[in-house]
Amino acid sequence: MTENIIKINGLYKSFTLHNQGGVRLPILHDVSLNAERGECVAINGPSGTGKSTLLRCIYGNYRTARGSIRVKRDQQWIDVAAATPRQILQLRADTIGYVSQFLRVIPRVPAFDIILAPMLAAGIAVAAARARAAELLERLHIPSRLWTLPPATFSGGEQQRINIAHGFSVTRPVLLLDEPTSALDSENRMAVMQLIREARERGVAVLGIFHDAEVRDAVATRILGIDLQGQLREQ
Amino acid sequence: MNAGEQPLLRVAGLNRSYGSRVACADIAFELYPGEILAVVGESGSGKTTLLNCIAGRLRPDRGSVEYDIRDSGLRDIWQLAEAERRMLARTDWGYVQQNPRDGLRAAVSAGANIGERLMLVGARHYGAIREQSAGWMARVELDAERIDELPTAFSGGMQQRLNIARNLVTHPRLVFMDEPTASLDVSVQARLLDLLRNLSAELQVAAVIVTHDLAVARLLAQRMLVMRGGVVVEDGLTDQVLDDPQHPYTQLLVTSVLRAA
Ligand SMILES: Nc1ncnc2c1ncn2[C@@H]1O[C@H](COP(=O)(O)OP(=O)(O)OP(=O)(O)O)[C@@H](O)[C@H]1O
Numbered sequence: 411m412t413e414n415i416i417k418i419n420g421l422y423k424s425f426t427l428h429n430q431g432g433v434r435l436p437i438l439h440d441v442s443l444n445a446e447r448g449e450c451v452a453i454n455g456p457s458g459t460g461k462s463t464l465l466r467c468i469y470g471n472y473r474t475a476r477g478s479i480r481v482k483r484d485q486q487w488i489d490v491a492a493a494t495p496r497q498i499l500q501l502r503a504d505t506i507g508y509v510s511q512f513l514r515v516i517p518r519v520p521a522f523d524i525i526l527a528p529m530l531a532a533g534i535a536v537a538a539a540r541a542r543a544a545e546l547l548e549r550l551h552i553p554s555r556l557w558t559l560p561p562a563t564f565s566g567g568e569q570q571r572i573n574i575a576h577g578f579s580v581t582r583p584v585l586l587l588d589e590p591t592s593a594l595d596s597e598n599r600m601a602v603m604q605l606i607r608e609a610r611e612r613g614v615a616v617l618g619i620f621h622d623a624e625v626r627d628a629v630a631t632r633i634l635g636i637d638l639q640g641q642l643r644e645q
Numbered sequence: 646m647n648a649g650e651q652p653l654l655r656v657a658g659l660n661r662s663y664g665s666r667v668a669c670a671d672i673a674f675e676l677y678p679g680e681i682l683a684v685v686g687e688s689g690s691g692k693t694t695l696l697n698c699i700a701g702r703l704r705p706d707r708g709s710v711e712y713d714i715r716d717s718g719l720r721d722i723w724q725l726a727e728a729e730r731r732m733l734a735r736t737d738w739g740y741v742q743q744n745p746r747d748g749l750r751a752a753v754s755a756g757a758n759i760g761e762r763l764m765l766v767g768a769r770h771y772g773a774i775r776e777q778s779a780g781w782m783a784r785v786e787l788d789a790e791r792i793d794e795l796p797t798a799f800s801g802g803m804q805q806r807l808n809i810a811r812n813l814v815t816h817p818r819l820v821f822m823d824e825p826t827a828s829l830d831v832s833v834q835a836r837l838l839d840l841l842r843n844l845s846a847e848l849q850v851a852a853v854i855v856t857h858d859l860a861v862a863r864l865l866a867q868r869m870l871v872m873r874g875g876v877v878v879e880d881g882l883t884d885q886v887l888d889d890p891q892h893p894y895t896q897l898l899v900t901s902v903l904r905a906a
């Protein structure tokens with residue numbers, strides 16, 4: 411049984427750089443996309459074509475000029491492109507998870523607490539949340555001496571794994587992954603691929619950008635390509 | 646958080662001028678319980694005027710400032726009697742100034758500064774007031790042993806924490822803050838920001854924070870308003886406004902901070 415959870419229709423996105431003489435950069439051009447629970451859709455394409463931009467639009471981090479981005483929450487479709495800030499915050503809390511390309515750390519908050527935060531916000535009991543955080547950190551091979559430290563001084567790969575643990579801590583039905591394995595060694599790439607498979611088994615629709623063809627072919631159930639005109643097509 | 650609930654504060658068509666200078670033009674926004682809104686913009690853009698108009702300290706020329714008063718619902722604070730408005734300010738609201746000395750009373754002890762708001766709302770038992778004051782000193786990471794010292798005996802950062810304790814002791818639902826970290830050294834700012842972030846998560850108190858520091862907005866606020874020349878030029882989710890700014894002025898602000906936010 412399949413169940414649609416994302417419906418993107420006729421999405422356009424451009425940037426206008428007002429302080430660079432008002433130059434306008436058209437990025438996404440009439441993008442449409444449906445995603446079902448349990449599938450992993452890989453977004454492929456050359457650098458700068460708007461892959462990250464697409465994920466950020468879905469997360470409500472970037473605004474959308476035209477088109478709709480509907481996400482199902484509690485049997486109701488909410489259009490991120492037209493949603494209020496409060497609705498977007500609600501979607502992020504319980505419906506859409508996002509692992510950004512770079513960890514944006516909250517200064518001075520220890521790694522362990524960063525991972526706990528989304529679980530506690532979702533009402534998961536402290537003991538269970540701590541157990542899940544420890545499990546993720548172990549599976550991602552973060553040495554326990556780092557758990558209580560703020561990640562500001564961590565290496566790129568360590569920060570990326572904290573970001574991944576944060577994104578996978580609670581199960582939300584949509585998960586956006588922006589190059590989650592770009593700075594990881596093969597052991598940790600395997601761990602992330604396993605986490606993605608487990609999420610799919612729980613019915614999560616994963617939308618990801620994977621620079622590494624091997625990872626992409628291993629986890630994706632479907633591959634879509636964005637071309638230089640910002641158009642999205644099945645590959 | 647529940648999308649169906651009522652706003653705590655609803656501002657509509659708010660205008661305020663000083664002579665021919667327009668400080669706030671047609672400002673409108675809503676604030677929900679527990680939500681933190683940052684108001685950013687350059688100095689002179691009308692941020693503090695807006696704050697004072699919604700905090701009951703400066704009467705707007707036009708427009709409404711409705712607040713969800715316990716038991717009676719949304720009421721325009723500027724239609725209330727002076728005494729009612731003052732009562733709100735003492736109980737349900739807090740106001741944290743840029744300079745802690747403007748919020749504290751210099752002639753009385755730290756404990757009395759915190760206890761004062763409790764006495765204004767009718768607390769009389771000296772021992773209980775003192776106990777609560779000491780408890781609040783500890784919560785803002787001040788040494789409760791120093792409860793009998795005058796505010797002047799504390800450093801600037803400690804004074805600001807004392808000022809915050811003084812405001813939170815009555816469990817307000819809404820706190821107004823005007824550049825709460827601007828008068829402090831950078832290292833002290835960080836500690837105060839951590840404290841504000843933790844307190845807001847713990848107490849679920851709503852706040853309107855005026856700041857010119859985008860990093861403060863990024864850290865504390867879910868939503869922000871960008872003001873320029875008395876006008877709100879852009880508003881939205883904090884990360885949206887900072888990562889995908891639409892207005893030329895917001896783009897200028899964001900690119901001027903060298904990725905500090
Ligand atoms: N906030 C922004 N403001 C202005 N331009 C932006 C912004 N975000 C992205 N862009 C531009 O949009 C284009 C697409 O960027 P995006 O990051 O989506 O590409 P990408 O496909 O993810 O590339 P890569 O594979 O290199 O990560 C780029 O030209 C980028 O400079």
Ligand SMILES: [Mg+2]
Binds near residue numbers: 619
């Ligand atoms: Mg990218």
